[in-house]
Amino acid sequence: MLWDVEFSQEANNYAVDSHPYNENVLIAIEKLAFRQDGLPTEGVYQLLENWCIWKVADHTVVYEKTPVLFHIYIWLIKPMA
Numbered sequence: 001m002l003w004d005v006e007f008s009q010e011a012n013n014y015a016v017d018s019h020p021y022n023e024n025v026l027i028a029i030e031k032l033a034f035r036q037d038g039l040p041t042e043g044v045y046q047l048l049e050n051w052c053i054w055k056v057a058d059h060t061v062v063y064e065k066t067p068v069l070f071h072i073y074i075w076l077i078k079p080m081a
Contacts, residue, residue, distance in 0.1 A: 003033045003070045011074045018079075024057035025077060032072055038065045055080065 007015060015026055032038060039045065043056030054061045062076040 001036075001070055003035070003038050003065070003072050005029065005033050005072045005074065007074045008076070011077045014077045022057075022059065022077070022079070025059040025061065028056045029061060029074060029077075032063075038067065038070075038072055 015022065019026070028040065028042060031042075032040065035041065039047070039052065040054050040056060043054055045052050045054040045056075050065050050067070052061075052063050052065065054063070058080050060076070060078045060080060061074065064073045064075060065071065066073075
């Protein structure tokens, strides 16, 4: 089963406006759709119930997953300073 990955308006704006400099983080996010548990295989993450704070590819990604719907909502993508 594939997860449906959706971006908030803010995350989508960052994804579009910062391309190609953010390509590695976008590829990492895309890989989430293929994970059975919806959790990352790279970087460092902290899971808080259905919320995940993930540090990957010099970025922090905050997302929420709804397992019963196989839905991942990317709330925030921010470059690490």
